[in-house]
Amino acid sequence: MIIDKSDIIENTQIAEGxxxxxxxxxxxxxxxxxxxxxxxxxxxxxxxxxIRRPMSIADVNEDKISIIYKVFGSVTQALTxxxxxxxxxxxxxxxNTFNVDYDTFYPILIGGGIGLSPILNLSKCLxxxxxxxxxxxxxxxxxxxxxxxxxxxxxFLSTDDGTIGINGTxxxxxxxxxxxxxxxxxxxxxPEPMLFSIQxxxxxxxxxxxxxxxxxxxxxxxxxxxxxxxxxxxxEYYLVCKDGPVFEAxxxxxx
Amino acid sequence: MNRLKCSIxxxxxxxxxxxxxxxxxxxxxxxxxxxxxRLGAIVTKSITYEPRVGNPPPRVVETPSGMLNSIGLANxxxxxxxxxxxxLYENIDTKIIVNIAGSTNGEYIKVLKELExxxxxxxxxxxxxxxxxxxxxxxELGVDAKLSNKLxxxxxxxxxxxxxxxxxxxxxxxxxxxxxxxxxxxxxxxxINTVVGMGIDIGKxxxxxxxxxxxxxxxxxxxxxxxxxxxxxxxxxIPIIGIGGIVNYKNxxxxxxxxATAVQIGTANFRNxxxxxxxxxxxxxxxxxxxxxxxxxLIGKLDLYE
Ligand SMILES: Cc1cc2nc3c(=O)[nH]c(=O)nc-3n(C[C@H](O)[C@H](O)[C@H](O)COP(=O)(O)OP(=O)(O)OC[C@H]3O[C@@H](n4cnc5c(N)ncnc54)[C@H](O)[C@@H]3O)c2cc1C
Ligand SMILES: Cc1cc2nc3c(=O)[nH]c(=O)nc-3n(C[C@H](O)[C@H](O)[C@H](O)COP(=O)(O)O)c2cc1C
Numbered sequence: 388m389i390i391d392k393s394d395i396i397e398n399t400q401i402a403e404g405x406x407x408x409x410x411x412x413x414x415x416x417x418x419x420x421x422x423x424x425x426x427x428x429x430x431x432x433x434x435x436x437x438i439r440r441p442m443s444i445a446d447v448n449e450d451k452i453s454i455i456y457k458v459f460g461s462v463t464q465a466l467t468x469x470x471x472x473x474x475x476x477x478x479x480x481x482x483n484t485f486n487v488d489y490d491t492f493y494p495i496l497i498g499g500g501i502g503l504s505p506i507l508n509l510s511k512c513l514x515x516x517x518x519x520x521x522x523x524x525x526x527x528x529x530x531x532x533x534x535x536x537x538x539x540x541x542x543f544l545s546t547d548d549g550t551i552g553i554n555g556t557x558x559x560x561x562x563x564x565x566x567x568x569x570x571x572x573x574x575x576x577x578p579e580p581m582l583f584s585i586q587x588x589x590x591x592x593x594x595x596x597x598x599x600x601x602x603x604x605x606x607x608x609x610x611x612x613x614x615x616x617x618x619x620x621x622x623e624y625y626l627v628c629k630d631g632p633v634f635e636a637x638x639x640x641x642x
Numbered sequence: 643m644n645r646l647k648c649s650i651x652x653x654x655x656x657x658x659x660x661x662x663x664x665x666x667x668x669x670x671x672x673x674x675x676x677x678x679x680r681l682g683a684i685v686t687k688s689i690t691y692e693p694r695v696g697n698p699p700p701r702v703v704e705t706p707s708g709m710l711n712s713i714g715l716a717n718x719x720x721x722x723x724x725x726x727x728x729x730l731y732e733n734i735d736t737k738i739i740v741n742i743a744g745s746t747n748g749e750y751i752k753v754l755k756e757l758e759x760x761x762x763x764x765x766x767x768x769x770x771x772x773x774x775x776x777x778x779x780x781x782e783l784g785v786d787a788k789l790s791n792k793l794x795x796x797x798x799x800x801x802x803x804x805x806x807x808x809x810x811x812x813x814x815x816x817x818x819x820x821x822x823x824x825x826x827x828x829x830x831x832x833x834i835n836t837v838v839g840m841g842i843d844i845g846k847x848x849x850x851x852x853x854x855x856x857x858x859x860x861x862x863x864x865x866x867x868x869x870x871x872x873x874x875x876x877x878x879x880i881p882i883i884g885i886g887g888i889v890n891y892k893n894x895x896x897x898x899x900x901x902a903t904a905v906q907i908g909t910a911n912f913r914n915x916x917x918x919x920x921x922x923x924x925x926x927x928x929x930x931x932x933x934x935x936x937x938x939x940l941i942g943k944l945d946l947y948e
Binding site: 388389390429434435436437438439602603604605606608609610611612613614615616617622623624642 | 664666667671687700702709711860909910913916
């Protein structure tokens, strides 16, 4: 892990309220271990926003690192103002990676909302290795999608309003996909209610899964002890930055 | 020439920049790019007798120029601390101060005695009296001068090492508490701990922190901290360790002028784990450029209007 003032190569809007930023960091790329890891960014030199913002790594191509972010509040708004040739202060890479035992399982990847970053990253890695997978990406409406719905290529989009792909949530899409595959293992990232629903379905069907989870974090290095998620086994907590962000689905509890 | 040499009690520190409790872990398991031997000292996160898992999330949230936290004193407990973490300190030069918390007087004493019973390189203790005390109806012990005096008097009997007492700002008059712990034999006063605050998420109609009330830290509390340190400096003669919203060397100088002998860096570590080290370099440069041969020349040198 390192802090690097990285040169921005590209920062463009790719769907409604969704942006992709590509920056260059040899230091971070050198230390990068795989899909699931994230970085944490700072946008200002003053202290109006003291806390970094965690962002999953969507792609690493040599020394070029991509993040995909949704505009939420002040800091993600400020991110959209940055241009190529500006720099961004990035801490990373942080956390662990998805662990894909693709020999034994058929991977189904699910990304909901801003949870699509690590899923796209994982999907690219697996496809490059020649592994066949199915990917499900959910959003509220078609305007938030920047990928193509293509069931023949095992790429399913879902929208809450039915404007593209499967009408409903990623859960509806998952139920359709599950009918056609043997020995699935799920890799998912998205809002907590989505992961909670997936967890319940998979428990009933005894399907294994890995989740990349989120929790409000102040440091990303284990100092603040802020970014906890309850353990399923007992009343203790995991730290998302140190123990995660990827966990086996049956390790974590959503409340 | 070391312009930053700093002495408190019988101990000499390389510089007056320490890390604040709960913002730098135990000083083990640091990011690779942090050279902690450069720091004047590390204050560990609060250690309690039993391990504590801490509070449910959300535990932290950003606020304008600051943050709220309610971690719930999550820590490994004194036995694991002694067994697994203390040995790691043998291989490092940095001075270690162990912050102790407890929910009864007896708990503080037990933790201190355990530490005294093993031979360690620890230079001292910082007593966190800002935690809820069950013998005091769940209120913070640090709001009551008599109880604070009693606890520190007792702890003083059990150690000759440095004894810092960390004060809460959530009191009517901090100088009364400061005086009470000085009288009890404290070697220094650390001030301030976090300021009680609260945030509300209007969408969820919930507090932003699980425990409703939380501790505010960061630049937002610096004016409060400065005023308190200045007031304390008028009533005590032991050194004051200034804490609260320090993010750069200029802030350090403010605290020195207000009367602090050393400072602790808290929230700034979250943004950059090297914050303290950057500040040490900046401060050194400032002293050099301004021909100040010892940083201590700045302590209490505030030029008041009247
Ligand atoms: C491990 C991890 C990976 C993430 N990956 C992505 C990603 O790839 N793309 C993306 O768009 N978003 C991602 N997020 C969420 C992203 O960090 C927040 O959307 C962002 O911080 C919002 O900041 P803001 O100032 O715009 O909004 P604010 O108004 O400050 O916050 C809006 C909401 O964002 C969340 N948030 C804010 N600050 C933090 C923080 N320091 N830590 C965690 N959550 C926070 C909270 O839920 C908050 O209510 C990730 C979060 C985590 C924990
Ligand atoms: C996340 C967090 C955890 C903290 N934990 C402790 C603690 O365990 N014990 C303690 O005495 N102070 C604790 N503090 C208080 C800090 O040591 C410091 O007094 C306070 O944050 C003000 O300094 P700052 O503005 O530089 O952060 C904590 C602060 C934060 C932000």
